[in-house]
Amino acid sequence: MSTPSPARPARPARRWAGRVPRALGLALLVAVAVVLGTGLGRVTVPPGDVLGALWRGVTGHELVGSDVIVWQIRLPRVVMGLLVGAALSMSGGAFQGVFRNPLADPYLLGVASGSALGATVAVVLNWPRAVIPVAALVCALGAVALTLVLAREGRRFPPTRLILSGVVIGSVLSALSTALILRGQDRARLVLSYTLGDLGFSGWHDVATVLPYVAVGGGLLLLLSRALDTLQLGDLTARSLGVPVERLRLLVVVSASVATAGAVAYVGIIGFVGLIVPHIARLAFGAGHRTLLLTSAVLGGAGLVLADLLARTTVLSQVGIVTTLLGGPFFLWLLRSQRD
């Protein structure tokens, strides 16, 4: 296991030399992901029709023919991919920073098992489908709150205690979900599908619902990025530089969990994105948190859109399966290629 490389303080950029091409490269990546994600799919729609559909959608004309597929199914799915990928990657980067642990991911404090439990309860009790994400969100945030309560030592939240509490809460909630699934067997597939992550039925309404969580959580993390940089020097040093370490830790954890919980509630638990993308971003763009979070958001969003494209055009069928299948080996390769 490699130890995290001590962060280099963000290089005072040779102002324009490196940045512009990189920013252009990232913009191009997002553009490619959006174009492919909107243009390709189970149903073939010629490029001209895709453009026509986008035009008619934007201008509010009546949608004709395959427009519905492009404008109402594919495009919201792509936007949802961008949002969820960004949320998971930013949260992952923030968690890795706040715990100074390269193995931290957005699900560290029980968000995943919390939302899975919420979804399972909703499914097994046969609640209306629209309630599933709400139940998932409530349980995810509840799980994080519970973890925080467990980990608290007076007014402090020691990282190790947080991680261990998260593990315990996660295991207990997973066990509860499993017990419920065994009782409501005929609905098990629905739950399974949720725990593997799926962008299948994302519409504009879902996008609009998820957006605030991602925007607020992600925005807060960006505001905290400078303090996160300072935290890399260790709690003591950070304190002596005037960073309110405990409050910062709590704020980062809550912001990242809100972004993750909002994203996951609608699409299920998509694995590995939040763990891996920040590592790629760190390797490619450096470890300064402001850059790291921004580039993670872009890479994660574009990456998830492409992963979903792969999922829906192959037998893999769900984006969570793709991210795990590709992410696992990739992460191992990353570990092996990092020389200490």
Added chain:
Amino acid sequence: MKILTLTTILSVTLAGTAAATAYPLTLTDDLARKVTVKAEPMRIVSMVPSTSETVCALGLCDRLVGVDQYSDYPAQLAKVTKVGDLYTPNIEAIVAARPDLVLVSKYSKLDGPLTQAGITVVAVNPETYDEVFSKILILGKVVNREVAAKALVTTMARDIAKTEVLTRAAPTKPTAYFEIDPTPYSIGPKSFMGVLLTKAGAQNIIPESMGDFPKVDPEFIVKANPQLMLGLDAKTAAARPGWATLNAVKSGRVIALPADLSSNLSRPGPRLPAALRALAKLIHPELFR
């Protein structure tokens, strides 16, 4: 000549050896195990709802000393001890019922512990449409009710034919999307339910190449634009991105299945003809006036 041999073969197989089963009976069950049933089973435990129905349809309801918790038909099973279900069976309760035969599907792990406890376990697992009939015959042989099993299969075939005669004559066969769960999964034409859907007079939008229980890309359903949707309610369908404008939604042909029908449709057992008839009624109400 050919026809003669064919009729001979048919009559031999059907009239065949419809006599009492000779015990000990050795057969290869659906777990590919060689099982010997020593004598006619008098105390039977069934862990599969469709198997429980078949045992009762063969007139042996009173020999059931234990059933799984989902076995709710016929009504008299309410009095029979429930012994868990296939995936979380209550092995102690099963052994306590002192069965001489336990019927399972190929998805249970019961065969190991029960066989060790000296109890005969047979896995009977109808999965395709044709297997519904062949497995009833096998079950009949196991429980020494071969004549009754043949009669049951014949009656079922006759009832199915009655419905099919009606649906074949239907002037139009709507294209249909059948949802088995909302993520969404549907059924291929080769699956047990897919065969019923076709026989009920609908054209399944799912091609055979997608398999028996495919997860479907919502795009595909929009593109196929079916005239009829089964297995979900109109509100759900209309709320899905891009579905409000689909034929079935616009013309109000989105039909949620009544609970008893959907449980019946998923049971490859003796009530299959009734399930088919109910499904055909939903698809072609005009044929049943």
